[in-house]
Amino acid sequence: MTIKTCAIALLSVAALSVTASARDQIKIVGSSTVYPFTSYVAEEFKATTGNATPVVESTGTGGGMKIFCSGNGLDTPDFTNASRPMKASEYKTCLENGVTDITGMMVGFDGIAFAQSKTNGKINFTREQMFLALAEEVPSKDGKSLIKNPYKTWNEIDAALPNRKITVYGPPTTSGTRDSFDEMVMEHSSKKFEAYGDKKGKYKAVRQDGVFVPAGENDNLIVQKLTKDTAAFGIFGYSFLEENGDKINGASVDSVEPAFDTISSAKYPISRSLYIYAKNSHRSQVKGMDEFLKLYVDAKMIGTKGVLKTIGLVPMTEGDLKKVQAAVLAKTKLTEEMVKKNTILP
Structure with a gap:
């Protein structure tokens, strides 16, 4: 074999290797709350580009x-959905494993619903009442221990509340919904009770006696349980309340109903931001990643008049959307400082 022939053969092998290492289908994991929004974009992506429909898993x-x-x-995902910002510990793990170039995108807002079967009338809870129903330990009658x-x-808990058995179906500890609920209901409410001592403002331990029932990552399963166990309550994202308004209704929290306007204005006490994170290193190797992000961040998807609003997403303002679009299209790299500030913008 001549030197020229050898060189051609080696180039051919290299080309085959590059082709073999590339991928034609986008892979996405993460939040069950963001799942329906990303799945909609994935279907639209297939319909408008002809590319393979991205695989979206609810983990x-x-x-x-x-x-x-x-x-x-x-062999790892290109995107992950998140119903809270990336934690510093997660960012550190990414860096340690070579995932050093990440861009974050804010999808919009969501509220956490505390919902029940529609066979029941409207009800209001304070966050402290919800906390006392779910906490593993509660203050004694004298409030000292x-x-x-x-x-x-x-x-x-309160004589003004109904004589109904306390049963709450909710997300497991791996869920962003659980993280947000822990922060905005459990830890927030523990600030009000001196008995928690140095745990005051940090307490989030949930009782393990069967009152709180971890119901997996699929929020639709919780909705189904509420239609059968009509005395129970469930914890899940507002979009699932919106989609199942014929079967369930959401309790007011601190006298504010979960609704589009109250969530977008942050008046509803359990409101949060939703995200999707991308591996920039995959953009040149996985077919359609840039096009998928461009479609997702488009106003026709997540804008104030975007289609995702019809399935429960609460959009950000036009001004904020422009900032997010610019960051995503510029492949703005997530930094440690941004993670500490719970933002995807520099």
Whole structure:
């Protein structure tokens, strides 16, 4: 074999290797709350570009971050959905595993619904009442010490509440919805009770006696459970409340109903931002990643008149959307400082 022939053969092998290492289908993991929005964009992406429909898996925010940050190879996901910002510990894991170039995109807003079967009338809870129903330990009657949670019915917490057995179906600890609920309900409410001492403002332990029932990452399963167990409540994203308004209704929280306007204005106490994170290193190797992001960030998807609004997404303002669009299209690199500030913008 001549030197020229050898060189051609080696170039051919290299070309085959590059082709083999590339991928024609986008892979996405993460939040069950963001899942319906990303799935809609994935279907639209297939319809408008002719590319393969991205594979979207509902693994929960924490589970998605773990998979996303596990490595930089093409056997790992290109995107992860998240119903909270990336944590500093997750960012560190990403860096340690070679995932060093990430761009974050804000999708919009969502509220966490505390919902029940529509066979029940409207109801209002304070966050402190919800906390006392779910905390593993609660203040004693004199408020000086902590005792194992004794409450079995809602009226035992407050006589103004109904005599209904306390049963709450909710997300597991791997869920971003759970993280947000822990922060905005559990930890927030524990600030109000001196009995927690140095745990005041940090307490989030949930009772393990069967009152709180972890129901997996699929929020639709919680909705189904509420239609059968009509005395129970469920915790999930507002979009699922919006989609199932014929079966369930959301409790008011601190006298504010979960609704589009109250979530977008942050008046509803359990409101949060939604995200999707991308591996920039995959953009040149996975077919359609740039086009997918461009479609997702388009105003016709997530804008104030965007189609995702019709399935429960609460859009950001036009001004904020322009900032997000600029950051995404410029492949703005997520930094440690941005992660500390819970933002995807520099």
